[in-house]
Amino acid sequence: MFLFDCNVSFGVAPKPALSYAATAEALLAEMDRNGVDEALVVCAAQRFDSPLVGNPLLIEQTGGRPRLHPAWAILPAQTGEMEVETLLAAMRAHAVRALWAWPAQHHYLLDALTMGPLLEELVARRIPLFVPLTEYGGRAAGWVAVGNLLRDYPELVLVATDQSVWGEDRYFRPLLARYPNLHLETSHYELAHGLRDVVATYGAERWLFGSGYPTRTMGGAAMQLLHADIPPAAAEAIAGGNLRRLLKEVRL
C-alpha cells in the first residue's frame, strides 16, 4: 500500500515532542522505518517562528527530496507580510500545492473579512487548506469554525486536522453531509470501526492518511490503515490516492 502522509512536521519546536526529526533527512529515515512512502510536510519554523522564515526554510530543506512535498503557512495580506499575488507566484515557483492555517498561533481570524481574497483564490485554484482544529481549543469550537468557513466558502477544499480522539463524530458528520469539499485526516480518528462506518456512509474520497508526526507515532496510523476493516480500494484511496488526486487538481 502506498502511504502518503498528509500531516507531518519536522524541525526543532520550542517544546519539542519526546522524539522528533530535526531535519528533512531525519524525517525521511523515520518514514523509512515506518513504511511511509511520501509526505506532505511543514516545518516547525513555519508555525513557531514565522511563516516568513519557515516557508522559505522548508523549500530549502525539502529541495532535492522528491518524497517530501512542501506545504506553506498563510498570513493575512493587510499587514503587507503576505500579499496574495506574491504568495501565489512563489507557490508556482516552488511547486507548493497546499497551505496550512494556524490562525491562533499567528493571531488572525480565518474568515472572509481577513482572508477573503486569498480564500477566493484557493477556491478558484482548488488549493487545499489544512486547518488544525486544535487552533480553536479543540472539540466543538473547531468544528464551529470549520462550519462557518465552509458556509462562506463551500467550494473551498478544506482539510480539518487533529481532531480529538475522544469522539467527535457527532460534530463532524453533519458537516461531511453538508459540505462535499470538507476532508478529514486519520491521525486522531481512532474510533473502533470508525473508518468502516464513515466510509460506508460518506465514501472514502474525503479521508486522508495522516500520522500527526512528531507528536504521534507514524506506526500506529500506518497499521490502522493497513489492516482497516474497509474495502481495499477505499484503504488505498485514503492511504495516498486521495491526496495525490487533490494535489493534482491544484491549478497554480
Added chain:
Amino acid sequence: MKPVGMSKLVADFWEHGRVDDCPILDTHAHYGPFTGIYFPGRGEAEAMLAVMDRVGVRLAVVSGHAALVDAARGNAIVAALVAAHPERFRGYLVANPNDPEQIARDLDDFPQWQARGFVGFKLHPSMHEVSLCGEAYRPVFAYAEAHRLPLLSHTWGADGLCGTRQVREIVERYPSLPFLAGHACYGDWDAAIALAAEHENLYLELTAAYAYNGLLERMVGGMGAQQIMFGNDLPWFDSMVAVGCVLSARIDDEARRAIFYGNAARVFGL
C-alpha cells in the same frame, strides 16, 4: 513500501495484522454505549469481538460504561457479558466513591463477583469527582491489596484528583497493591516513570499514551518493560492503532511481548 529494519515480530504483524504466538491481553477496556461518544455497534460485544479478532486480542478486562454511572446496574451488565463470552472477557468491578454503602456491599460480595469472572477493581476519580486519595476509596484499596487484586484507576497528569501526586500517595500507602495507572498519568510522563521505577507494583497502562511518539522508548529506558500494561479503551479505539504504536517504538521484541501479554498474564493470572 515495507518498513526498513523490522524485526520478525514486527514484520509478521505488519503483514498479517495479528500474530498467533503473540496474543494481546487488553487490561483497559469498557463495554456498552457511553455519554459523549458515538460507537459503531453501540460498543457491545459483537463490535468489540470483531476488533479483538482482527488484532489478535485474546482477552480484554472490561469495566461497564453503565457501571461508571450506576455501579450496581452496570457491574451486573458486565457479569452477563463475561458469562456470555467467558474466554474473551473478564470484569473490573467499578467502585463509585459517592456510594460507600454500595462499595461495602460489593466488597462483602466480592467472592461472588470473582466467581462471575471479575478479577479486580476500576476507579474513575475524574468522572466521580472524588480524589483518588479520598476516604471512600480506602476500603477498596485495602481489600485489593489484601487479596492481591489488580486495581485500574483513571489517571491524568494535569488532573488534581488523579495525577501523579495522588498516585504516589496511594502506592506508598498500599505498596503490595497491583495498581494500574490508566493512561500512565497522561502528560506527566517523567514523574510517572520515576514513580514506577520506585514502586514495583505500580504499572503504567498505555491507553491513549501509546500514541505519544517516543514515550514507549522513554518508559522502557526509565523503568524497564515489566511494568507496562497494554490497554486500549476498547470500544473507544481501534486496537490496531495501539498495536502499531508498540510495534513502531524503538524497543526490542522481548519488551513488546511483555507489554502485549506477558505482564498482564503475570499480574492477572491469565
